[in-house]
Amino acid sequence: xxxxxxxxxxRRVAVTGVGVVSSIGTGADAYARALRQGRSGARPIEAxxxxxxxxxxxxxxxxxxxxxxxxxxxVEEAGRAAQFAIxxxxxxxxxxxxxxxxxxxxxxxxxxxxxxxxxxDGERLAASFVHDGPAAIDxxxxxxxxxxxxxxxxxxDLGLADVEVSTVATxxxxxxxxxxxxxxxxxxxEVDYALCGGADALCRMTFxxxxxxxxxxxxxxxxxxxxxxxxxxxxGGAVLLLEPLDDAVARGARVYAEVLGYGLNCDAHHQVxxxxxxxxxxxxxxxxxxxxxxxxxxxxxxxxxxxxxNDVTECGAIHGVFGPAGEVPPVVSVKSMLGHxxxxxxxxAAAACALGIDGGFVPPTINHTETDxxxxxxxxxxxxxxxxxxxxxxxxxxxxxxxxxxxxxRPA
Amino acid sequence: MTGAVITAWSAISACGVGADSHRAVYGDPARRPRLTPVGxxxxxxxxxxxxxxxxxxxxPKGTSSMDRCSALAVATAADLLAAGQRPQxxxxxxxxxxxxxGGIAPPSGxxxxxxxxxxxxxxxxxxxxxxxxxxxxxxxxPALMPxxxxxxxxxxxxxxHGLTGPNTTIAGGRMSGLSTLRYGAxxxxxxxxxxxLCGAVEEYGPARQWLADQRxxxxxxxxxxGGAVLRLEPAAxxxxxxxxxxxxxxxxxxALADVLGIDTRVxxxxxxxxxxxxxxxxxxxRAGAAASDVRTVAVSAPPGPLADAERRAVAHTAGHAxxxxxxxxxxxTGAATGPFQxxxxxxxxxxxxxxxxxxxxxxxxxxxxxx
Numbered sequence: 001x002x003x004x005x006x007x008x009x010x011r012r013v014a015v016t017g018v019g020v021v022s023s024i025g026t027g028a029d030a031y032a033r034a035l036r037q038g039r040s041g042a043r044p045i046e047a048x049x050x051x052x053x054x055x056x057x058x059x060x061x062x063x064x065x066x067x068x069x070x071x072x073x074x075v076e077e078a079g080r081a082a083q084f085a086i087x088x089x090x091x092x093x094x095x096x097x098x099x100x101x102x103x104x105x106x107x108x109x110x111x112x113x114x115x116x117x118x119x120x121d122g123e124r125l126a127a128s129f130v131h132d133g134p135a136a137i138d139x140x141x142x143x144x145x146x147x148x149x150x151x152x153x154x155x156x157d158l159g160l161a162d163v164e165v166s167t168v169a170t171x172x173x174x175x176x177x178x179x180x181x182x183x184x185x186x187x188x189x190e191v192d193y194a195l196c197g198g199a200d201a202l203c204r205m206t207f208x209x210x211x212x213x214x215x216x217x218x219x220x221x222x223x224x225x226x227x228x229x230x231x232x233x234x235x236g237g238a239v240l241l242l243e244p245l246d247d248a249v250a251r252g253a254r255v256y257a258e259v260l261g262y263g264l265n266c267d268a269h270h271q272v273x274x275x276x277x278x279x280x281x282x283x284x285x286x287x288x289x290x291x292x293x294x295x296x297x298x299x300x301x302x303x304x305x306x307x308x309x310n311d312v313t314e315c316g317a318i319h320g321v322f323g324p325a326g327e328v329p330p331v332v333s334v335k336s337m338l339g340h341x342x343x344x345x346x347x348x349a350a351a352a353c354a355l356g357i358d359g360g361f362v363p364p365t366i367n368h369t370e371t372d373x374x375x376x377x378x379x380x381x382x383x384x385x386x387x388x389x390x391x392x393x394x395x396x397x398x399x400x401x402x403x404x405x406x407x408x409x410r411p412a
Numbered sequence: 413m414t415g416a417v418i419t420a421w422s423a424i425s426a427c428g429v430g431a432d433s434h435r436a437v438y439g440d441p442a443r444r445p446r447l448t449p450v451g452x453x454x455x456x457x458x459x460x461x462x463x464x465x466x467x468x469x470x471x472p473k474g475t476s477s478m479d480r481c482s483a484l485a486v487a488t489a490a491d492l493l494a495a496g497q498r499p500q501x502x503x504x505x506x507x508x509x510x511x512x513x514g515g516i517a518p519p520s521g522x523x524x525x526x527x528x529x530x531x532x533x534x535x536x537x538x539x540x541x542x543x544x545x546x547x548x549x550x551x552x553x554p555a556l557m558p559x560x561x562x563x564x565x566x567x568x569x570x571x572x573h574g575l576t577g578p579n580t581t582i583a584g585g586r587m588s589g590l591s592t593l594r595y596g597a598x599x600x601x602x603x604x605x606x607x608x609l610c611g612a613v614e615e616y617g618p619a620r621q622w623l624a625d626q627r628x629x630x631x632x633x634x635x636x637x638g639g640a641v642l643r644l645e646p647a648a649x650x651x652x653x654x655x656x657x658x659x660x661x662x663x664x665x666x667a668l669a670d671v672l673g674i675d676t677r678v679x680x681x682x683x684x685x686x687x688x689x690x691x692x693x694x695x696x697x698r699a700g701a702a703a704s705d706v707r708t709v710a711v712s713a714p715p716g717p718l719a720d721a722e723r724r725a726v727a728h729t730a731g732h733a734x735x736x737x738x739x740x741x742x743x744x745t746g747a748a749t750g751p752f753q754x755x756x757x758x759x760x761x762x763x764x765x766x767x768x769x770x771x772x773x774x775x776x777x778x779x780x781x782x783x
Contacts, residue, residue, distance in 0.1 A: 052549040072680075115561065117530055117583055125623070126540035134454045134622050142626035143771070146529050147562065147583030152772040155678040161687065163678055165774055166591055169528060169562035169583040177580060181595065184602050205536065208543050209557035211550045264604060266524075266579035268517045268570040271558035278576065281519065399558050400567025402579050 007291055011187050013259040014248040014411060015354045017096030017241030019088035019197075022348060023059040023234055024337055026087075028095050032355040034337070035363040036384045041338055042220060042232055047120075047202040053211060055218040059234030059339030060202055073157045079118040079144040080201035082153040084237030084344070089154040089195045092241045096253060100158040106192040108163040110154045111181045112239070113174025113198035115342035115398075117147025117167065120201045150199055154239070164191065172303075172340065173396035174198050175238070175347030176404035180262035182242050192247070197239035198347035206342060207233045213272070215307045221340075222367040223304040223333035224311050224375040231305045234339025238347040240354065245411065256354040257408040260391065261290030267401025273309060274397045279317035286393065286405035287321075294322045297329050297407075298389045299362055301349045303397040304333025304379075305340055314395065315375040330387075331377035336366040346396035346404065353392040353408045362387045413699070414674065416597035417647045417667035418780070421755050422491035424484055425638030425742040426459035429469075430491060431755070437741060438759055444741050447634055454618040454625070459636035459743030461616070470572075477555040478568070479532035480615035484639040485565035486572045489524070489609050492643045493573055521606030523577030524566045525595050526613065526641075527588020527747040531562035534617035565613050577605045586712050586770040587676060588612040589750010590778050594674045596644045606649065611641030614746040624744075627771070628715035636743020640751035644671070668758050669780040672699040676768075676776030684718060688725035688767060688775040695765075695779045696729075706730040707762035708782075710753035713739040714769050722769045730765055758782055 020027060023041025024034035041059035050056035061084070066075045069087035078086060089110070093099065121141045128136040151165040164185065168177045175198030182194030210216050215230040222228045248255050263285025267278040287294060303314055315331065322328040334352045335341075341348055352363050361384050368381035394406045422430060426445035427437040437443045447457040466475050466483040475483065530536075539560050542552040558564055563581040570579045578599055584591035589612065596608035614620070616637035624635055647670065675691040675698075696703055709730050713719050726735060738745070738752035745752055750768055757764035757780060764782050769775045 114583070117562065119530070119536065122530065122533070122536055122623075123540050126537045126619070127544060129537065129619075129622065130541045130544050134618070137622075137626045139626040142623045145623060146585050146772060148529075148585040148587070148770065148772045148774070150583075152678060152770075152774055156680060156773050159680045161677050161680045164594070164676055165678060166595070167583040169531070169581040170566075170579075171561050171563045171581075181598075184598050184604075188598065188601060190598075204543070205539055205560060208550055208552055209539070209554070209560070212552050212554045213557070264523075264578040264580070265519075266567065266570040266576050268574050268576045268579075271564075271567070271571070281576075398563065399561055400563045400579070401571065402563055402567055 011189065012245035013183050013186050013242050014245040015240050015256045015259060016243050016248045016253045017092035018256060018351050018354060019091030019095060019239045020351055021061055021064060021084045021087050022236040022338055023061050027091055032359055035352055036361055038364045038366045038382060038384060039337060040366060041234060048204040058202055058232050061235055071157055072159055073153050076140055078153050079121050081114055081117060081199045082150045085112045085150045085199035086153050086157045088197055088237040088239035092195060092239045096241045100160060103160060103193060108160060109182050109185045109191040109194040110151045110163050110165045111168055111178035111196045112150040112154060113168045113178040113343040113347060114147055114150055114200050115171045115174060116200050116203045116206060117169065118145040118149060119205060120203050121145050123203065123205050154195060170402045171398035171400060172342055173346055173398035173402050173404045174343035175345060175350065176394065176396040176406045179240065179350055179406050180264060180404060183259050183262060186242060186244060194242040195239050196242055197237065198344040199237035200235055200342040200344045202233060202235040217306060220367040221306045221336050223306040223336050223365055224371055224377060224379045225368050226370045226372040228306045228311065230307050232339035234341040236341045236344050236348060238344060238351040240351060255411045256358040258411045260292060260407045260409045262286050262406045263289055264404050269401050272399050274313045276313045276317040279314060279397060279403055280320040282403035282405050283321045286407050290407035292391050292407060296391045297393050299329050299392045300331045301353050301392060301394045302331050302333050303395045304335050306335060312374045315377050325376050328377055330362055330380050332363055332365045332380050334363055346394060350394045350406055353394050357389045357392060357408060357410050360386055360388060414597035414671045415647050416600050416644050416671045418642050418669045419645050419667050420492050420643040421640065422488050423638060423640035423755055424461050424464050424488050426461055426636060427742060428463050434755060438756060454621045456621050457634050458616050459634060461637045477553060477559060479535040479559040479564065481532045481613045482559060482565045482568040484613040485526055485569045488639045488641045489569045489573060492609055492641060517574030517576050520576050522575045523579060523599060523605035524569050524575055524609045525580045525582060525592045526566040526611055527582050527584045527592045528562050528612060529585050529747045532559060532615055533619040533623060534615060535560045537619040585747055585772055586714055586749055587768050587774050587776060588747040589753055589766065590674050590676060590768055590776045593671060593778060597671055600646045608644045609641050610644050611639060611751040612747040613639030614748045631715040631744060632713050632719050633739035633744040636745040638742055638745050639748050640755050642751055642754055667783060669782045672779040672781055674778040676774055679773045679775060684769055684775050685721040685724040688722060688769060689728050691775060691777045692725060692729045695777055699779055701763055703729045705763045706733045706765050708757045708760045708764040709733045709735045710756045710766045711735060711737050712749050712753060712768040713737045714771060718769045718771060722767055726767055
């Protein structure tokens, strides 16, 4: 399994550090505990004015102190999403037991996925433009808008010069894109470590858009449930430290998981509606790259937004690849706990997969009452279960038909 | 060696629509486009892509809410898929795909990677304006939302042309040219795509002008609008046949340039010139080339003092070369600056260097051997 039939000799990639900022816990240990407990991050949104909306529940990160995490980048130069990215990356290094000084002489990569980048600053600027006209300016905020600041901010804060940085802006699948990009650069030998993940801050524009589409659940986020009504927007960040497995073993590092492979494709079909056949194809590409068969997969961490359309389409695609209900492994959605954290979502989910593999548990799908027969999956309702996870698949879908699937495994 | 070659390009800007319009201007300084006054509500002068009308270029269907970034990308990419044929008056592959068996385009090995600064600032502003000025904050035009996301241009390009390969958006700002070439070359090297369309687009609008004025009041160039997209293919596959594009573009067209190397660094010591110089020297070393062999340089000419740092690094390494600046011709096209730099250096045979520096603290360079 986990292996080497078609891809013998390829450099293997290990996850050796996990950093997380989330509405249910900050830091790998707190996050893992929250996932095991099935904690909910949902609360009334305070990040922006919600006057006029009939309901506004979201998964906001409360009590985040950027001063605690930013060491070299001045706090006022980093937007909230960049702050999440920088904090997560710092935590991932601490978690791996290495410092930036250990990385200084190695060629590295920083890749951070995001949907909105600095749009929270952008929309505050836009509001001042609308209310007060173009004379109302805030140059510092305007400089925080370009999304490239997320990945560059991580490198600058760690003082790492010899790094390839990219902020991947592939909407709600961006975290998996970033991880995949890091995997490829490690496999080709172009870099020797990679800090990959995603970050997004709560954004009024995103909330408003999903609300307008009727895709925000007024009560609770309940993926795969027959009564599900949509997402809860959320925020946070997650970064994984990826290294060649051989290097990690050589330095006696804790290896949470191996990244076995990933797949990318585009529906080329519809701006907002995912296409099941194409999503299935992306899963097949990922499993092929990972050199595992569907029967080897012990758990699927679904995109699982909790909208009517996503969950039924995604589950249909899963059945297309894995077979009828009895042959499909458990399918969970950590968005039930975290909300939809946009570009951070698949990075937070990948972190959950790595922690689940390492800790021997399946995070639950909370808020669950009755499974939608059109989904027909075991979503591990409400309570985490202990499990021996060897291979876990992490799905991500985005508006624009941008799909990315990452496969993680227990290092053999 | 990245193993990738550039086999075609297209562009839209104040110079006009298509590669030929640009070559004509590149070769004749007298034909450089004049600035257009842009007034309300943010006064300025800019190089807008006046010849590009979204509806005229792409037809009325599927374009009523489309942002100019996405439209520029869709139209620029069209040239690279069907020689000389722009999707006039129809909606590309969308109708054909959606009525086909299975409802989607057949799997293709062609991917798209586009750079951006922060997507369509104008769409984001318009969306916020609707939310803040209508009777209810959610009475926004739902059709705007996907176009407000940064991945809209790349995703819409794939949708329009039926490209199911990897589809990625990199918010690289002025590094976008280098970032998308490197990302595209890596997807080719790892076998994830057979060909990649790499490029970037930047629209002009009051929202972008307003943000740019705040960020750097002393900009080197007025803002420019446009997009440039390069077709990237594996050198090996290209040497045999242009299999991927054989059906649409005519197999066997010679490669325009080899992508010899790309290197970027993050400025951690407030010395962007030194960081860029280190990139240039390492890239030349790895390619086994001497600085004296570089014939052409294209600079990214960022706003503010960074432009001087970029010029200093070039002067220290390839000061003898012919140094070109796309900003002199098409204005400051932001993320699209990088692919426009490539189109400029493709005009002259020999070793060519593109440099880039972004206000966010990254610098880098790319080395091409132009045929």
